[in-house]
Structure formats: structure tokens, C-alpha cells
Amino acid sequence: MTGPRSAVVYNPAKVPDIDHLRRIIGEGLSSVGWPEPSWYETTPEDPGKGQAERAVKEGAELVFACGGDGTVMAVVTALAGSDVTMAVLPAGTGNLLAANLGLGADPATGVQVAIEGGRRRIDVGVVEGGRCFAVMAGMGFDAQMLEGTSETAKKRIGWLAYVGGAVRHLRDRPMRARIVLDGGPPMPRHARTVIVGNVGRLQGGVRLLQEADPADGKLDVAILSPNNLGHWARLSWAVVRRRKRVPLMETYSASRVEIHTRQIQPRQLDGDLIDPGRHLKIHVKPSALLLCVPVPAGDPDLAYDVSSAAEAAEDIREAARE
Known part of the structure; x- marks a missing residue:
């Protein structure tokens, strides 16, 4: 199989059906010949930073962050300043980064956005302690x-x-x-x-x-x-x-x-x-985070049109249901 090695960092408290999520991601990646991802579960003590860092050490080139805003923030902290790509799979309630990407609450669309290959470097804010x-x-x-x-x-x-x-x-x-x-x-x-x-x-x-x-x-x-x-x-x-x-x-x-x-x-x-x-x-x-974004990428606030990705994501959902 060709394609980037990927990992999924997920919060079990925010993912209602982990088996369905596994099928969604597995079907999406296999449809383009990408290898199966590695899976890392967050804990109350570590909401995602340690898991994302471990994924990178084990060879991940693309990390899916699936959870609430806390999970996404932890993965951002782990990947900022690296060349590893982050993809957001919405879960939870706030989903602020996903909302600014225009992803809604559909993980299948998030997978399709990663597959389509739109990438953009964005700035991140850093507070005391490095978060x-x-x-x-x-x-x-x-x-x-x-x-x-x-x-x-x-x-x-x-x-x-x-x-x-x-x-x-x-x-x-x-x-x-x-x-x-x-x-x-x-x-x-x-x-x-x-x-x-x-x-x-x-x-x-x-x-x-x-x-x-x-x-x-x-x-x-x-x-x-x-x-x-x-x-x-x-x-x-x-x-x-x-x-x-x-x-x-x-x-x-x-x-x-x-x-x-x-x-x-x-x-x-x-x-x-x-x-x-x-x-x-x-x-x-500046330019610290490499992020999966919908194609074409034209809106400076990242609120892109994801209609093409959303349509393609229906194929992923259909395959996952079978």
C-alpha cells in the first residue's frame, strides 16, 4: 500500500461508537490504498499530547484528532513546529477548529478532506507552559x-x-x-x-x-x-x-x-x-501547524466550501455500513 502512515488519537468519552469510527476511517483510507492507521486512546491524565507524540515517534506522518476541543488542543500542542500533518475529525460539542474549517460534525467528511490532500500551514498561539x-x-x-x-x-x-x-x-x-x-x-x-x-x-x-x-x-x-x-x-x-x-x-x-x-x-x-x-x-x-483543509483553499479564515468532500464522504459512510 502507498500513502502516508497515519494515527488516530481519540477520546473515548466523546466518541459514541468507536467501532463505527474505525470502519469510517478504515474504509476511507483503504479506498485510496493508504495503510491502516494506528490507534491511541486518550486518558483523563493525558488528553492527547502524549499519544500524538508517541504516534509521531512510531512513524506517523498524519495524525487524526477525534474528540472534543481539549483533545484537538492537546494534539495541536504535540504537532506544532513539526512536519506531521493534523486532520480534525469532529466529535464532542464545541468543535471550534472544525467549525472554522467548515467540517460540521461529520467524521467521514474529515477523512475525505485528509484524503483529498489540501494542506495549509497556520499559526498557533502558545501560552505559558508550552500549551x-x-x-x-x-x-x-x-x-x-x-x-x-x-x-x-x-x-x-x-x-x-x-x-x-x-x-x-x-x-x-x-x-x-x-x-x-x-x-x-x-x-x-x-x-x-x-x-x-x-x-x-x-x-x-x-x-x-x-x-x-x-x-x-x-x-x-x-x-x-x-x-x-x-x-x-x-x-x-x-x-x-x-x-x-x-x-x-x-x-x-x-x-x-x-x-x-x-x-x-x-x-x-x-x-x-x-x-x-x-x-x-x-x-x-508562525506557520507552526500543518493542517488538512478542504480543497480549494481560498478563504483566509479557513471556512472553506467542503461540498465536494461531503459528497465523496457519502461513499465512505456507505462502505462502513456494509
């Missing part, structure tokens, strides 16, 4: 929203569950923060949240950062400062309408971002909570 993210990091309200959303609700109604988590914290007090961009003078703010993005789309297809480009060597920063329900309504309406100027939101771009707060705040990377803290220091690692 990487491909979509967004945040401190404040966005992490509170994640913290306030139950796993049960996410399984029942998908990304809409985050709305409930958000409503619980709309009236919370702003945090006193200092934001430092590229070593410049501190910018004091009474902010509800500070988001540092590599791409621009949130859950539900909402685009927060209009200018975000994952291959420009920069990170985009949004400082949101609403302090009552009316402010939230104005800000949300402008974001949904994709207005260039959004009230109560400042945007910047930088290679290095520091967020310092007086009190401990919740923090998140790519939709996955990390330990709360008073600081979040981030820098960009």
Missing part, C-alpha cells in the same frame, strides 16, 4: 460561560447549551485588567473578557474577529467591556450583523499578548477550561 491553541484563548466572561455550561446540556442541545452558561454571568462585575501588546505600555481596562484569537468564528457560526487570519503571523485581540444588559444587547447585535465597528469592543493585533488581572479569573484555550489565574501570557508561533 498551544489554534482557535482562541480567553480570560473572563468567555471562560465563565464554559464553566457554567453542563456536560448534560451540551449532549442534549449541542452548542446552544452555551447560551445558558452565558446568561448566568451577564450581570457579573467586570474585571480590572491590564493588557500589554508586543511589550508596549499597559492598557488598563474594566473588561468583561479579553479574547485572543487565531481565527474568528465562535460557536453557532458567529464571527467575532472580522480581520483574523490564521496565517498572518499575528494574533487578534478583542477587549469586551459591556457592564449592563443593554450594553450586551448592542454588542451582540453588532457582532451578529458583522458590523465593522462593534460598540464596547476594542480590537488589536499583536505577536505577544499579556493579560494581567487583580483577581483570579477563569481562563480557556480553544473552548477548553484551564486553571484559573491572574495572568495569561501568549505569543504566536
Whole structure:
């Protein structure tokens, strides 16, 4: 057989039918003569980084990441800076990177995208301790929203569950923060949240950062400062309408971002909570991740048209059902 050696790093808690996933991937790869992949299961202690590193040591040239946002983030951290390709197979609820790729929740389409051979290098953000993210990091309200959303609700109604988590914290007090961009003078703010993005789309297809480009060597920063329900309504309406100027939101771009707060705040990377803290220091690692993307690759925010891959994926699903 010819083709790259591949591996699958999967989270068993996010994959409802592992046998079906094995058939989907196996049928897809065998249809083009690629060898069978190796399989690596994540654990609560290691959500995917160690498994992806082991896969690379054992010869994998392509790693499929199948799980929630935490699994994808762990694999990104393992592969950033290497020549090993990453392919996203959506599972879980948030699926932020998959959403920005336009993959939806269909692993067969993700397999077909990998087979078709579209590849693109994108930047990644790096936080203290070496953890990487491909979509967004945040401190404040966005992490509170994640913290306030139950796993049960996410399984029942998908990304809409985050709305409930958000409503619980709309009236919370702003945090006193200092934001430092590229070593410049501190910018004091009474902010509800500070988001540092590599791409621009949130859950539900909402685009927060209009200018975000994952291959420009920069990170985009949004400082949101609403302090009552009316402010939230104005800000949300402008974001949904994709207005260039959004009230109560400042945007910047930088290679290095520091967020310092007086009190401990919740923090998140790519939709996955990390330990709360008073600081979040981030820098960009340009062109660090080689990613499978749909063909043709023309949209700078990675929201490509995957219709051709989706049609071809039906053949994979049919074969897997037989």
C-alpha cells in the first residue's frame, strides 16, 4: 500500500461508537490504498499530547484528532513546529477548529478532506507552559460561560447549551485588567473578557474577529467591556450583523499578548477550561501547524466550501455500513 502512515488519537468519552469510527476511517483510507492507521486512546491524565507524540515517534506522518476541543488542543500542542500533518475529525460539542474549517460534525467528511490532500500551514498561539491553541484563548466572561455550561446540556442541545452558561454571568462585575501588546505600555481596562484569537468564528457560526487570519503571523485581540444588559444587547447585535465597528469592543493585533488581572479569573484555550489565574501570557508561533483543509483553499479564515468532500464522504459512510 502507498500513502502516508497515519494515527488516530481519540477520546473515548466523546466518541459514541468507536467501532463505527474505525470502519469510517478504515474504509476511507483503504479506498485510496493508504495503510491502516494506528490507534491511541486518550486518558483523563493525558488528553492527547502524549499519544500524538508517541504516534509521531512510531512513524506517523498524519495524525487524526477525534474528540472534543481539549483533545484537538492537546494534539495541536504535540504537532506544532513539526512536519506531521493534523486532520480534525469532529466529535464532542464545541468543535471550534472544525467549525472554522467548515467540517460540521461529520467524521467521514474529515477523512475525505485528509484524503483529498489540501494542506495549509497556520499559526498557533502558545501560552505559558508550552500549551498551544489554534482557535482562541480567553480570560473572563468567555471562560465563565464554559464553566457554567453542563456536560448534560451540551449532549442534549449541542452548542446552544452555551447560551445558558452565558446568561448566568451577564450581570457579573467586570474585571480590572491590564493588557500589554508586543511589550508596549499597559492598557488598563474594566473588561468583561479579553479574547485572543487565531481565527474568528465562535460557536453557532458567529464571527467575532472580522480581520483574523490564521496565517498572518499575528494574533487578534478583542477587549469586551459591556457592564449592563443593554450594553450586551448592542454588542451582540453588532457582532451578529458583522458590523465593522462593534460598540464596547476594542480590537488589536499583536505577536505577544499579556493579560494581567487583580483577581483570579477563569481562563480557556480553544473552548477548553484551564486553571484559573491572574495572568495569561501568549505569543504566536508562525506557520507552526500543518493542517488538512478542504480543497480549494481560498478563504483566509479557513471556512472553506467542503461540498465536494461531503459528497465523496457519502461513499465512505456507505462502505462502513456494509
